[in-house]
Amino acid sequence: MKNYQEWYQNISSRLTSHPTLLFLLRSFNRLMTVAMPLVYLALLVTTYLQLGLGQQVGVYLLVPASGFVILSLFRKKINHPRPYETWDICPLLDKDSSGRSMPSRHVFSATIISMACLHASLPVGLA
Template sequence: MKNYQEWYDKTKSSLLRHPQLLQLMRVFNRMMTVLMPLAYLTLLGTSLMSKNLGNDFYAYILVPALGFVLLTLVRKWINQPRPYETWGIVPLLDKDSSGNSMPSRHVFSATIISMACFHASLPVGLILLVLSALLGLVRVLGGVHYPKDVLVGYACGLIWGILFFIF
């Protein structure tokens, strides 16, 4: 991205002029690291207690786990630097790791959990998919991922979920 530095500087200064929005963005980013595991554990718990224990419960464990491992391997192979490593920016979200920016594992994880929940409950799944997309936006605005990182992470989660939960 040729003008990333300029774009991020404008975005960051806009967010810094609205401290409530910046705080909301940071709280949302942290909240998602609690909400998605809670949604996932709730899904596993309700699946475990249902009469149709067999297929769904094991699929809800194996599909996200296998996707997570495969995505992690691809990410390590690509090993793309993060925006704050390549450009002279200070991210708005706390992050100090290097490389492994693409695809976003946070967004993939949120999306595959959303797809599993979508399989169990259409309304809950749709809400979680919207929240996963918002997480991607927050990760980009926060300076820890490029837009393509979160788009690929989201797409991978959708495709993986469609392959295993919809078909």
């Protein structure tokens, strides 16, 4: 991207000029941060109730956990700065930490939980 600051300003100005849209963005971000762990917990409980404490529950625990640990170590190693540290921008979502911005653990977690749900049930995974 040639000028991230210009691109970001173009996108963010549309949201900041409409407080309702900015509120919806922040609310959706918070909702997803709370909902995905609940979906994951529901998957684990449902699998346990249907199949007992067996291999499938182990797979649904170990695959995401090992991926999360590997991702966290990778993030720590590359320590990529957050966009607001590199560019003169004001983030739309409040964040006060520095470094370790990519790859995103939230995106990874949502993806791996969605894939586990897809494996367990096609309709649930697609929802």
